[in-house]
Amino acid sequence: MQARFHAIWSEITPKLQEALLPYIGNDDFPAMLTAEQVESIRQICGFDDHALALALLPLAAACAITPISHFYVGAIARGESGNLYFGANMEFAGVPLQQTVHAEQSAITHAWLRGEKKLVSITVNYSPCGHCRQFMNELNSGTQLEVCLPNRPRLTLADYLPEAFGPRDLLDAPLLLDSVNHGYQLDTCDALVLAALDAANQSHAPYSQSHAGIALLDEQNQVYTGRYAENAAFNPSLPPLQAALILMNMSGGNCQSIKRAILVEGKNSHLSQSNATESTLTALGCTKIECHRF
């Protein structure tokens, strides 16, 4: 079992421990459970989907990286596939707080990067902040997304974000988690550059059209990609680097072991992720950063 789960393990009920151990007991546990695994766990524990997501929150929160706040937030996103995806907040010492990732953003982006096409619910251990409510309103689930908290009634995003401003106030374009392929190309055989290009081609930037993607290579030669997730309200947009760091963290990787990073974005884009990406990566100890432009 990964070290990050050791301290919290004793707080999990024995029945859930028994049900989870075949999965979480492996060092390569990817902080997600497939629909089949969920079904098996539910049968052993007698939980429904809601109760299981709540019971998993302490394990999700154990994935948080919080050098500034030491405040642990966990989230579980449930996809229409039945898969469950862990999420946790991430903070980065040495760069502005705007680079922070919230647990809901983490769980949602984690699901997106693993190919989930739509979310049914998100369960979180603290009430979602305004920033996250707006971030969630970008999803193709719309305001019907179920939002669940411990000891609170099950509500929808519409309850948490009344009189919402969202994507449909601006344009009729794909929503977050919709499948897209922007078709950008680069003349290269470099696999890491192509991985970043593929991420850019699946990024969500309907307002600026400034599509961007990133690929990170770590010391174990694992590759993690991230896609830019733009928001109708602009500020809650999630940079591609943060998306890749979410996947890296959830997969059990070490965000301070990145040995090469490739950012891919457009030559004529209105926005550039380059400076923010470089400053955050430098703070994480990575200095080999390249920017390729289509």
Ligand SMILES: [Zn+2]
């Ligand atoms: Zn938040």
